[in-house]
Amino acid sequence: MKKYVLIYNPVAGDAKFKTRLDEVIEYLQAADGIVIPFRTRLKGDVRAFVSQSKGFATAGLLVAGGDGTVHEVINAMLAESVDVPLGIIPSGTCNDFASHLSLGKDLAGCLRAVTGGQWRTVDVGMVNGEYFLNVASAGLLTSVAHSVDTALKNTLGRMAYYFKGLGELPSFRSLRVRITADGRTINDDILLFLVMNSGLVGSFPTLAPQAKIDDGKLDLLIVNKCSIPELMGLFFSIFSGRHIASSHIRHLQAANIYIECDEPVESDLDGELGPLLPLAISTVTNKLKVFRLT
Numbered sequence: 267m268k269k270y271v272l273i274y275n276p277v278a279g280d281a282k283f284k285t286r287l288d289e290v291i292e293y294l295q296a297a298d299g300i301v302i303p304f305r306t307r308l309k310g311d312v313r314a315f316v317s318q319s320k321g322f323a324t325a326g327l328l329v330a331g332g333d334g335t336v337h338e339v340i341n342a343m344l345a346e347s348v349d350v351p352l353g354i355i356p357s358g359t360c361n362d363f364a365s366h367l368s369l370g371k372d373l374a375g376c377l378r379a380v381t382g383g384q385w386r387t388v389d390v391g392m393v394n395g396e397y398f399l400n401v402a403s404a405g406l407l408t409s410v411a412h413s414v415d416t417a418l419k420n421t422l423g424r425m426a427y428y429f430k431g432l433g434e435l436p437s438f439r440s441l442r443v444r445i446t447a448d449g450r451t452i453n454d455d456i457l458l459f460l461v462m463n464s465g466l467v468g469s470f471p472t473l474a475p476q477a478k479i480d481d482g483k484l485d486l487l488i489v490n491k492c493s494i495p496e497l498m499g500l501f502f503s504i505f506s507g508r509h510i511a512s513s514h515i516r517h518l519q520a521a522n523i524y525i526e527c528d529e530p531v532e533s534d535l536d537g538e539l540g541p542l543l544p545l546a547i548s549t550v551t552n553k554l555k556v557f558r559l560t
């Protein structure tokens with residue numbers, strides 16, 4: 267019998283995943299599996315559960331939630347040296363990393379990836395001692411994911427993010443940053459930066475077209491200071507991938523990135539509140555396995 271644990275966030279996305287637990291149990295049992303479910307509550311309880319369930323979850327660890335829940339789970343797995351594949355059941359608002367893996371809202375499809383037993387190794391990022399799976403960022407729009415009210419997210423979904431983001435535009439000032447990326451130094455007035463693993467962030471699929479989740483590198487995308495009309499133009503050019511060529515954008519790939527700013531700026535890691543700048547970011551390879559579609 268294959269043994270799994272399932273960590274699920276009851277309030278992620280539209281808060282509906284919890285009504286489908288029976289389907290998950292039925293699917294896994296039909297494939298000779300047994301699962302212990304764990305309902306997330308407060309920050310930190312995931313790590314305690316992962317530590318205690320270590321000897322049980324020999325076939326895999328499953329997570330149902332959004333990018334924030336996956337973030338907590340991978341941090342717990344890596345801190346506790348849990349070396350089993352991770353199965354992602356996307357049920358959050360954006361689910362960027364899962365979308366990059368082509369895991370959609372089809373529950374049976376995600377479970378098929380788990381019971382199929384095929385996995386791949388993916389990179390993770392590390393910033394000031396904490397792991398991130400998809401993105402570390404700071405500046406304009408980057409606090410939106412962790413500052414939007416959960417109830418609003420449950421009802422409006424992604425629109426809640428977009429409304430909140432639009433509200434930030436008129437009052438935002440640029441940040442003076444110094445960035446060192448694999449020995450190259452950049453001094454710029456910027457609106458925001460994103461350090462990406464998959465390149466799929468905020469449901470925009472093409473933010474870093476060259477990004478790969480197993481190349482040992484992270485993709486740094488900087489939006490330099492510009493006017494609101496220029497920013498809006500940039501925003502629309504993302505859909506065609508033309509933003510990369512814009513004079514307001516700087517894009518590079520690096521394995522080690524150090525970002526500092528004169529002000530105490532907050533960062534965001536996978537949609538959760540991250541540490542204040544400065545950020546010492548590096549790529550960690552060959553530490554995390556994820557189930558993949560066959």
Ligand SMILES: Nc1ncnc2c1ncn2[C@@H]1O[C@H](COP(=O)(O)OP(=O)(O)OP(=O)(O)O)[C@@H](O)[C@H]1O
Pocket residue numbers: 275276277278279280305306307308309331332333334335336357358359360361362411419536537538
């Ligand atoms: N039982 C709970 N009640 C309230 N909040 C919870 C509970 N369990 C987890 N959380 C919080 O939910 C947040 C993570 O949500 P998650 O990011 O997975 O979903 P989302 O915000 O809907 O999706 P996404 O990040 O993909 O846009 C974390 O901040 C975590 O502390």
